[in-house]
Amino acid sequence: MNCSFHDADDYHPPSNKEKMQKGIPLSDEDRIPWLETLGNTLRESLVSEKSVILACSALQRRYRDILRSADPNYVAGSLAGVVKFVLLDAGSEVLAARLEKRAAEGKHFMPAELLQSQLDLLQIDESEGILKVDATLSPQTIVNIIYTWIL
Numbered sequence: 494m495n496c497s498f499h500d501a502d503d504y505h506p507p508s509n510k511e512k513m514q515k516g517i518p519l520s521d522e523d524r525i526p527w528l529e530t531l532g533n534t535l536r537e538s539l540v541s542e543k544s545v546i547l548a549c550s551a552l553q554r555r556y557r558d559i560l561r562s563a564d565p566n567y568v569a570g571s572l573a574g575v576v577k578f579v580l581l582d583a584g585s586e587v588l589a590a591r592l593e594k595r596a597a598e599g600k601h602f603m604p605a606e607l608l609q610s611q612l613d614l615l616q617i618d619e620s621e622g623i624l625k626v627d628a629t630l631s632p633q634t635i636v637n638i639i640y641t642w643i644l
């Protein structure tokens with residue numbers, strides 16, 4: 494897609510990762526500075542009109558607004574800016590199975606037991622215009638759908 498990519502997990506301070514590893518959900522105090530850092534990272538691309546993709550669990554509208562404010566022309570409360578969101582949408586059973594497999598392979602710090610706390614927080618308002626893509630499709634199909642939507 495000819496743009497830079499960031500994984501939000503790479504921006505968590507060690508204290509956040511240690512907390513999650515112990516099975517303790519993050520609080521807003523843990524998340525807000527992390528989201529502000531992510532917003533600053535996005536802004537570095539957006540100020541020079543470069544496209545950038547961030548993979549991030551921005552579960553709530555207020556978290557997404559911090560990322561929306563990375564748009565140099567952001568108007569508080571507006572949904573019309575350049576920052577767009579895509580939800581990789583799957584049921585809790587699919588997500589649990591994937592997380593358990595990933596954790597068992599020792600590939601990730603996030604234990605599957607934290608899934609329910611994440612789903613409890615997930616809030617997607619239709620008015621936000623977020624693209625929902627079925628995350629059980631193949632990765633290539635998912636990319637094609639997103640690419641077509643973004644163009």
Ligand SMILES: Nc1ncnc2c1ncn2[C@@H]1O[C@H](COP(=O)(O)OP(=O)(O)OP(=O)(O)O)[C@@H](O)[C@H]1O
Binds near residue numbers: 502592603628629632
């Ligand atoms: N479209 C897909 N089809 C089948 N398996 C998938 C698909 N997408 C991801 N997975 C699998 O699901 C697991 C979680 O994927 P991944 O680690 O990329 O998720 P993530 O979005 O980065 O999650 P997190 O937000 O927890 O970091 C991985 O084991 C991955 O192989």
Ligand SMILES: O=C(O)[C@H](O)[C@@H](O)[C@H](O)[C@H](O)CO
Binds near residue numbers: 502524550603611
């Ligand atoms: O805000 C949060 O609670 C965290 O960002 C989590 O969402 C994890 O980092 C992620 O799910 C693991 O990849």
